[in-house]
Amino acid sequence: MKKLVLDTCIAFLGRTISQSEFRVKNGKTFVKDELYYRLNVRPNKNMTASTFWETFVHKLIYDNECLIIQSDDDDLLIADDFQHNEYAVFEDTFSNVTVKDYTFKRVFKQSDVIHLRYRNERLTPLIDGLFTDYGDLFGRILSSQKRKNQIRGTVDMDMIGAKSPQHQAKLQEFIDNMYKAIGEKDVAIIPQQPGFKYSETSGGGTTGQSVDEINKVTNGFFNQVAMALGIPTSLVYGDMADIEKQTKNYMLFTINPLLKKLADEANVKFFEQEEYLSGQKIDIKSISYQSLFDLATAIDKLISSSGFTGNEIRLEAGYEPSDDPNLDKHYITKNYTEMNKVEGGDEQNDGEN
Incomplete structure (x- = not known):
């Protein structure tokens, strides 16, 4: 589980x-x-x-934690095992780095690897502690369910003449073979023996826990x-x-x-x-969980409120800016009137409607 x-x-x-x-x-x-x-x-x-x-x-x-190293041919490898050497003021190192069956002889510095906790x-x-409690409860319910559906049998025997150890051993062997046949075979035929009676009862009562x-x-x-x-x-x-x-x-x-x-x-x-500060970096784009309609509605509101230009929205959404100069302009109202060119009475009124 x-x-x-x-x-x-x-x-x-x-x-x-x-x-x-x-x-x-x-x-x-x-x-x-x-x-x-x-x-x-x-x-x-x-x-x-x-x-x-x-x-x-x-x-x-x-x-x-996970360690990703880069091999000599620039392959990215996930370490199966490693020794993390931690220091207070010096750079941490990783030794005995093992990938599958190969152990690297060299020591990797913290700046040379991708190491995450x-x-x-x-x-x-935490998981083991939870499982200790839930596992004990699960085991008790499972045991109760097994007892609830258990099939029980009784054997009545006439013990007259069956007191010798040899006779009792043969009788026990017969009982064991009978139980084995009942447990393993779909159809079990049991020969009747004088002074021996087998009866079966079902333990399926209303008590005990259900499968739910x-x-x-x-x-x-x-x-x-x-x-x-x-x-x-x-x-x-x-x-x-x-x-x-x-x-x-x-x-x-x-x-x-x-x-x-x-x-x-x-x-x-x-x-x-210096490279990072100049704009070079790894940018991770996660999968989108919004529908295209909801995304288009949000973009429409951002642009029509003059808060963002089209290219600013494209950059925020993870796309490269477009060469279209109209996407570098601010617009307002649902008619997308250009703000810096709306002057005068008639044009201003049209832009505000």
Whole structure:
């Protein structure tokens, strides 16, 4: 039950992150170079980008930290094991870095790797503590359910002449073979024996817990783990009520902070301070959860209120600015009247209507 819940929640996060686009930005333009290709298509020789980022999320949450190194041929590799050497005033290092069956001989510096921690404390003790309580309750309900549906049998025997150890041993062997036949075969034929009578009763009464109670305990444990990971349970269950609101909260408070951590680490790894300040950086575009109609309505309000130009909206939405000079102008009212050219009585009145 614990593995099922953890794998379900982690896979949900991994699928969301893997749909993001990692874009290399240079000022106001986006560059599609080798770095872009490795982050979005083929990080290394053995993984696609979607598999790579799903593995990254799985490792990050299970171990509470994940290390990505760059090999000599610029492949991005997720470390399966490593030793983190922490220092107070010096740069941390990573030694004994192992990827699959290969252990790197060299020591990696913090500035040369992408190293993320999921949270301040490991999630595993919390999950184990929850499972101790829920697992005990789950086991008790399951045991009660088994006893409720158990089939019980009785054997009446005439013990006259059956007191010798040899006779009792043969009788016990006969009983064991009979029980084995009843338990394993669809049709069991039992020979009648003098002084021996077998009868069967069903234990299926009205007492005990139902299967629904087992499902409630499983769902309760699932809800606690999902809450710890910041996943609305309605999304995982597939509920359609308020799905856009739940998705918005999920993206805002769970996915975007994780992408921000990853972007910060990537910018430190791939760009120097001067390059970053000049506009070169990794910009991660998450999947859109708004419908095209709602997005168009929001853009329409932003532009028609003169607060933003069309190109400013394009940059905020993650697209390159257009060469159309009209998208660099401010407009007001639903008629998109140009502000800096509306002067005089008639034109001003038309613009205000």
